[in-house]
Amino acid sequence: MPRSLDGLLMAPIADDTARAPGQVGSATRFRYHESGTQVWATYEGGDITRGYLVGTREGDRLDFRYVQLTRDGATASGHCVSRVVELPDGRVRLEETWEWESRPGGGTSVVEEIRP
Known part of the structure; x- marks a missing residue:
């Protein structure tokens, strides 16, 4: 199993959807935590004022829900399944497939x- 996510600071490097207000962008930062099979994170930056995710980990698979508040005061929520990959330099990558639950749309990101 790839190493723990606990304490990791992560940033987006790829997104297959057209950038739209209220989405995570290059200025967004995620601070991950992990204990046993539980994973959670806080995130903010760019259009996101405050965001939270919470879910579970089984091996290299994360399954979580997220909720966020944008700079314009809108809220949004969704579901994401990610694969945890350890890079050759020892850093961690999350390859994500996500979908909004509060509005139409979804995609993949890294x-x-x-x-x-």
Whole structure:
């Protein structure tokens, strides 16, 4: 199993959908936590004022729900399934398939660990 996500700071590097207000973007940062099979994170930046995700991990698979507040005061929520990949340099990548539950749409994205 790839290493723990606990304490990792991650940023988006790819998204297959056209950028729209209220979506995660290059300025968004995620701070992940993990304990046993539980995973959770906070995120913010760009159009996102505050976001939370919570779910489970089984091996290299994450399954979580997310909810967020945007700069214009709108809320949105959705579901995501991610594959945890350890990169050759030891950093972690999440390859994600997500869908909104509060509005139409979905897609895929990739976030990677940021090191200081």
